[in-house]
Amino acid sequence: MRIVPIPPSEGLRLLAVHAHPDDESSKGAAMMAAYVAAGAEVMVASCTGGERGDILNAAAGELAHAHRDLAGLRREEMAEAAAVLGIQHRWIGFVDSGLPEGDPLPDLPSGCFALQPLERAAAPLVRLIREFRPHVVTTYDENGGYPHPDHIMAHRVAVEAFEAAADPERYPGLGEPWAASKLYYDRAFSPDRFRTLHYGMVEEGLESPYAERVAAWEENPEGEMFAWVTHHGTTTQIACAEFFGHRDRALLAHRTQIDPEGFFFAVPTDVYARHWPWEDYTLATSRVETTLPESDLFAGLR
Template identity: 60%
Template sequence: MSSTPLRLLAVHAHPDDESSKGAATTARYAAEGVEVLVVSCTGGERGSILNPSCTLRPSTLEEMAAIRRVEMAAAAEALGVQHRWLGFVDSGLPEGDPLPPLPEGCFALVPLEEAAAPLVEIVREFRPHVMTTYDPSGGYPHPDHVMCHRVAFEAYHAAGDAERYRDQGEPWTPLKLYYNHDFSMKRIRTVHEAMTDAGLESPFGEWVETRAAREIVERQATTAVPCSDYFDRRDRALIAHETQIDPDGFFFGTPRDLEVEVWPVEEFELADSRVPTTLPEDDLFAGIRHEEIA
C-alpha cells in the first residue's frame, strides 16, 4: 500500500453542520492520521440565535458572519480538522405560507456550475479519496442543504474530467461519495427507547411522533463508523458554535454513557464507489486502504 496519507473531504452547508453531522467520524480519522478537510459552503450569515443563553446580538449579516467565523475556527480545532470557506452567502430558511422568495445573491440561487467551480478547485487541490455530503433532500428542506448536495455531487463527478472546469486546476477523481445519516429514524428510535426503558425523559419523543406521522421515507445506511471515543470532541465542537447550540438542549439530552452503549457509531450512505467494496461497511475507506493511492 502507498504511504501517502488518506484524505477525506466533508462538504457542509453552514458552520455548525460539520459538528452535528459526521463530527466524531472526522475527529476519529483526523486523530488516526487521515488528512481531513471540512468545507463550509456559506458563512451562516442568516442563521438565527438558537442558544437562549447566548449573549451575542449581531445586528447585521456581516457581524453574524464574523461571529460564526470565530466559532468555526474553534470547532475545527476541537475536531482536529482543516477548514475552508466556499464563500457563498447563507440563503436563510424561508418560512410562511406562501414561502417568501429567497434573498438575491444567496447560495441557493447561484447557478450550479458557478457554485461548484470553487469546490472543484478545492477537490483538485486537496485530492480527497473520499467525499461526504448530504443526500438529495439535503437531510431536511433547507435550500442551502439541498444546494450543498447539488454542488458536492457535481464536484465529485466533474473534478476528474479534464474537459470540465478547465480553469480550476489539474483533474482529480475521488474514489467514494457518501451521504450523512446522523438523524436517521433508526438512530432516533433506538436512543429514544433506550432512554424511556431507563426511566429517563427522552428529548426525541415529539420528534419520533412527528416524523413518523409524516411517514418520512428512510434512506438506507450502508456504513456505520465506530467513533464513540470521539464523542467528546464532537461535543466540544458543538459547544464552540455558541450562537447555534444550547449546551442544555437537544444535542446534550442523551447521557453519553447510554449513547455509547446503544449507538456508538455514525452512519453514512454509500452513494458512489469507484473501487470494489462489500456492504455493509465500517470504514469510509473500505476498498481504498489496500490500494495504491496517490
C-alpha cells in the same frame, strides 16, 4: 452490537461538504475526529458563512457582537470548532440563503447560495477537490438531510464537483483532474437511530425526548418519523463513540447557534455511546470495489 474500530489511516484524505458553520459539528463530527486521530487528513468545506442564521442561544456571552457582526462571529466559532476536531477548513464563499418560513414561502434573497447557477456554485469546490485530492467525499442526500435550501444546494454542488473534478474537459483552469473514489450521504436523521436512543433512554430510566415521534412512527409503520427523511438505507457505520466528547465541544463552540440545553444534548453522551456508538452513512457512489455493509469510509482503498 458489532463495533469495528477505525484502522490506521495515514495517507488517506476525506472532504466533508457542509452548508453552514455548525453543520460539521452536528453531522459527522465524531467520525471526523476519529479519522484525524487515526492519521487521516480531514477537511471541511463550508459553502456559506451562515450569515442569516438565527441567534439560538440567548445565553451566549457575545450577543452584542452577534447582532453587530454575526458573520464575523460565526467565523470565530468555526475556527474554534475546527481546532477541537483537528480538521482543516475552507470557506467556499457563498452567502447564506436563510430558512424561508410562511405560507406561501417568501422568495429567497437575491444572490444567495441556493439561487446560484450550479456551475458557478460548484467551481470553487471543484478547485478544492483537485487541490486537496480527497479519497472520500461526504455530503447530504438530495433532500439536504432536511429540506433547508442551502443543504439541498450543498448536495447538488457536492455531487457536481465529485463528478466534474475527475473530468479534464470540465471546469478547465481549476487544477489537475482528481477522481475521488467514494461519495457518501450523511444519515444524521436516521429514524432507526432515534428509535434506538429512545428505548435506550427508557431502559435506563430517563425521560426520552423522542417519545412522541417514536409513538407516532410505531402507530403508523408505513409513515415516516420525519416526513422529509429520504429512503436511503444505512450502508456504513463508523464506530466513534470515544470521540462524542469532541463532537459535543465542537457543537458548543458554535455558541450563538447551539443551545447547550437543546436538541443536540437531549441524550446524555454516555447513554448515546452505549446504545448507538456510530455515525451513519449511505454509500452513494464508489469507483472502487467494496462490500456492504461497511465499517470504514475508506473500505476498498486500503
